[in-house]
Amino acid sequence: MNNPAPNTLPLRGENIIAVASGKGGVGKTWFSITLAHLFARAGRRTLLFDGDIGLANVDVQLGLTTQYDLGSVFSGQRLMKDCVTHYEQGKFDILAGRSGSTSMASLGAARMQPAAEQLVALAAEYDYVIIDLGAGIEQHVQVMSALASKVIVVLTDEPTSLTDAYAFIKLCVTRENPPAIHVVVNQAASQKEGESTYAAINRATENFLKFSPQLLGVIRKDNKVKDSIRSQTSIIDKAPHTTAASDVATISIKLMKKE
Numbered sequence: 001m002n003n004p005a006p007n008t009l010p011l012r013g014e015n016i017i018a019v020a021s022g023k024g025g026v027g028k029t030w031f032s033i034t035l036a037h038l039f040a041r042a043g044r045r046t047l048l049f050d051g052d053i054g055l056a057n058v059d060v061q062l063g064l065t066t067q068y069d070l071g072s073v074f075s076g077q078r079l080m081k082d083c084v085t086h087y088e089q090g091k092f093d094i095l096a097g098r099s100g101s102t103s104m105a106s107l108g109a110a111r112m113q114p115a116a117e118q119l120v121a122l123a124a125e126y127d128y129v130i131i132d133l134g135a136g137i138e139q140h141v142q143v144m145s146a147l148a149s150k151v152i153v154v155l156t157d158e159p160t161s162l163t164d165a166y167a168f169i170k171l172c173v174t175r176e177n178p179p180a181i182h183v184v185v186n187q188a189a190s191q192k193e194g195e196s197t198y199a200a201i202n203r204a205t206e207n208f209l210k211f212s213p214q215l216l217g218v219i220r221k222d223n224k225v226k227d228s229i230r231s232q233t234s235i236i237d238k239a240p241h242t243t244a245a246s247d248v249a250t251i252s253i254k255l256m257k258k259e
């Protein structure tokens with residue numbers, strides 16, 4: 001009698017991972033692409049969803065021209081499954097966002113609901129769905145992140161990144177059915193520096209939220225990241241053994257171990 005009716009349960013996919021940051025410019029999109037590529041290399045059927053509605057750039061970082069994007073899904077013109085682009089080089093699928101579409105960023109939760117339902121249904125066709133969330137904690141970011149059973153918060157040692165990541169974690173933790181929350185420290189000068197950045201966010205969440213997110217990994221600063229983005233090529237194709245790529249590989253293995 002105390003169980004809620006099934007249709008009141010929050011919509012969520014067990015295999016959906018949301019990549020969040022709070023602050024923009026920390027490397028969230030680059031990390032999402034690299035993780036998707038590594039999952040695909042390991043034989044996992046992977047979909048990368050560009051949830052940075054309004055500032056979409058998965059396709060830009062990969063130099064990909066897509067026929068359809070999420071704009072037509074949110075406007076109800078097309079079904080999400082018909083807008084999937086296969087990224088042949090990486091052997092994973094992409095749902096491209098639409099850059100510069102500011103109206104998208106202000107979509108209300110009600111208008112996002114059909115797309116959210118379609119994404120959860122589509123997730124059944126994949127081993128992993130990675131959502132590259134938008135920056136900030138606006139409603140569309142919250143709606144998309146609520147679909148994930150796992151959230152990876154990417155942060156750097158910049159004070160604004162830490163405060164914004166804290167705000168995002170607080171939102172997740174205080175939700176009725178919180179997802180598993182992991183932290184990835186990016187652009188770290190060293191593993192040790194990365195760990196101390198994690199310690200700083202962990203201190204804040206322990207003190208104020210009585211919650212400790214897991215450190216999923218540290219990604220070191222590496223000039224090859226900029227090079228690969230500039231040449232619109234995945235780092236897994238351009239420099240698979242470089243420091244930052246191998247740090248993401250360690251993270252991908254850790255995630256696959258939990259399968």
Ligand SMILES: Nc1ncnc2c1ncn2[C@@H]1O[C@H](COP(=O)(O)OP(=O)(O)O)[C@@H](O)[C@H]1O
Pocket residue numbers: 021023024025026027028029030031186187188219220221222223225226229244
């Ligand atoms: N590990 C790293 N080492 C060096 N530079 C990085 C690293 N990760 C990201 N960057 C830099 O950060 C910039 C922003 O990355 P992006 O993925 O677009 O961030 P976001 O999606 O968080 O806005 C990239 O252009 C790249 O130059």
Ligand SMILES: [Mg+2]
Pocket residue numbers: 028029030052057
């Ligand atoms: Mg981005």
